[in-house]
Amino acid sequence: MQLQHKDNISPVLQDGIKNYLIDIDGTITEDVPNEQPERMATCEPFPDALETINKWYDEGHQICFFTSRTEEHREVTTVWLNKHGFKFHSILFGKPRGGNYHWIDNHLVKATRFNGKFTQLVEKEVVIQVFND
Known part of the structure; x- marks a missing residue:
């Protein structure tokens, strides 16, 4: 089991386990806008x-x-994910539309921009914004 939790306390990931938050439209399938749900x-x-x-x-x-x-x-999203064989634990709906996200957290957050193909993740040095001391 990869999660440890007690009652109403949020689960804690074990060392080496990642929590992937993955977009759907434009990332795991074509970019389907909410205004065209029949395509979902x-x-x-x-x-x-x-x-x-x-x-x-x-x-x-x-x-x-x-x-x-x-x-x-x-419903259409869950049925589609299951139909195509995606394995997952949860789905969060209602992410703001647009592309300029800035996540602030007291934990280490890693972000990877999807550029058209899922490949191995590699480490790369980049410039990031941080709070001034």
């Missing part, structure tokens, strides 16, 4: 996304889809 049921997954995400799941990592789709899209 028929779009095809990106094969490399399916393979990579299921590998992470099988390795014990937590998979949470974090999407701009709304709660009214929960």
Whole structure:
């Protein structure tokens, strides 16, 4: 078991286990806007996304889809993920639309911008914004 928790306390990830928050539209399938929900049921997954995400799941990592789709899209989204064989633990709906996210947390947060293909994650040195001491 990769999570440890007691009653109403949030679970704690074991060392080496990652919590992946993964967008859906434009990241694991074509970019389907909320204004065209009929396409949500028929779009095809990106094969490399399916393979990579299921590998992470099988390795014990937590998979949470974090999407701009709304709660009214929960059923079609869940059915689509299951139909195509995606393994996951949870889905968060209602992510703000747009692309300029700035996550502030008291824990280490790593972000990877999807650029068209799921491949191995590699370490790379980059410039980031931090709070001034």
